[in-house]
Amino acid sequence: MLNFAVIGTNWITDAFVKSAHASKQWQLTAVYSRKEETAKSFGEKYSVTTVYTSLDALAADKNIHGVYIASPNSLHYEHARQILAAKKHVILEKPATSTVAELESLFALAKENNVYLLEAYRHIQECNFKILRRALLEEKRLGTVMGANLTYASFSSRYTNVLAGEVPNIFNLSFSGGSLVDIGVYPIAFAVALFGKPKSQTYSPYICPTGVDGGGFITLNYGAFAVQINQSKCYTSTAPTEIYGEKGTITVNATTDIDSVTHWDPKTKQTEQLAGKKCELNLQEEAEEFARIINEGDRSVAEELERMSLDIIHITTDLRRQNGIVFGVEKS
Structure with missing residues (x-):
């Protein structure tokens, strides 16, 4: 059992804690927030009474094996640096950092x-x-891959705030926000996990009044084929994700929370469902795998995930630079 603390008390933290507990491999033991009342309120839901408003004190707690960090994007680096320096494992919400x-x-x-x-x-x-x-x-179900269309476009209630003239964190360059690093990284990670790092990439974004990208269309060039990505926080798309090949088409209901993976065979004209039962808690499989990596000391899988994370941030950094999207931390 891994004792862990959390930095950040928003909905994604709540989802991770529930999933981590369901895995029976993690136990929440402490909560950090800049405001003590916020930390106490979050901890009460899980009968946790150890709360911190000091990162130094959290880092010094010898009862904690790891920390899940879901603070605003621009704070990830400093929070993770301090926890890692204290020789504790870190699970860092995407995007891990603002820069390569x-x-x-x-x-x-x-x-x-x-x-x-x-x-x-x-x-x-x-x-x-x-x-x-x-x-x-x-299994090489598709034989030679010829291309793919990936979709993750979901209207954010925070965009309503933008339209009202406000600047919420996720639409704020000072907080390293924008659709690309919040939503776009999902289909990018999807593609990288399947096909590796592309040879090049382009992005045609919609730029919000706050200066961040609100969404747009990405092309990942793999030489022999391309992956098109439709991602946005300013509108919703119900289009599925599809991968095309010489032996048919695989259709996936979404790039996350997958409950359908079908293969259409052009020879038989038949469609086969490949997916199994989806896990009820959508972060539980992640919690289980991360606990396994830590407990078994599986460096090979950890290094594979590290390479993927670095590939993704290289891609998103290039896409931002193509379009003059500069985070506050990059201006200092």
Whole structure:
């Protein structure tokens, strides 16, 4: 059983705690917030009375094995750096950091202190994503891949605030916000986990009044084929995700929370359902895998996830720079 603390008390933290407890491999033991009342209120839901308003005190707690960090994007680096320096494992919500240099330094610090830094791309840990990956890469269901269309576009209530003239964190350059790093990383991670790092990438975004991207269309160029991505926080798309090949088409209901993976065979004209039963808690499989990596000391899988995280931030950084999207931390 891994004792863990949380930094950040929003809905995603709540979801992770519930999933971690359901895995029976994690136990929440402490909560950090800048406001004591906020930490106490969150802890009460899980009968946790140890709360911190000091990161130094949290880092010094010898009863804690790891920390789940879901603070605002721009704070990830400093929070993770302090926890890793205290020789505790870190599960860092995506996007892990604002810049490539920050992420590289955190991975180096984790190795130096013999702990794990794991970025929380929970969807690639889903059982049905792994079924999809096996069908493509091991079973070669599609033969030669010819292209893909990936979709993750979901209207955010925070965009209503933007339209009202406000600047919520996720639409704020000072907080390293924007649709690309909040929503777009899901289909990008989806593609990288299946096909590796693309040769090049382009992005045609809609720029919000706050200066961040609200969504748009991404093309990942793999040389022999391309992946088109429709992602946004300013509108919703109900289009499925599709992957095309010489031996048919695989259709997935979404890039996250996958409950349907169908293969259409052009020879038989038949459609086969490949997906199994979806886990009820959508972060539980992630929690289970991260606990396994830590408890078994599985460096090979951890390094594979590290390479993927670095590939993704290189991609998103290039896409931002193509469109003049500069975070506050990059201006200092």
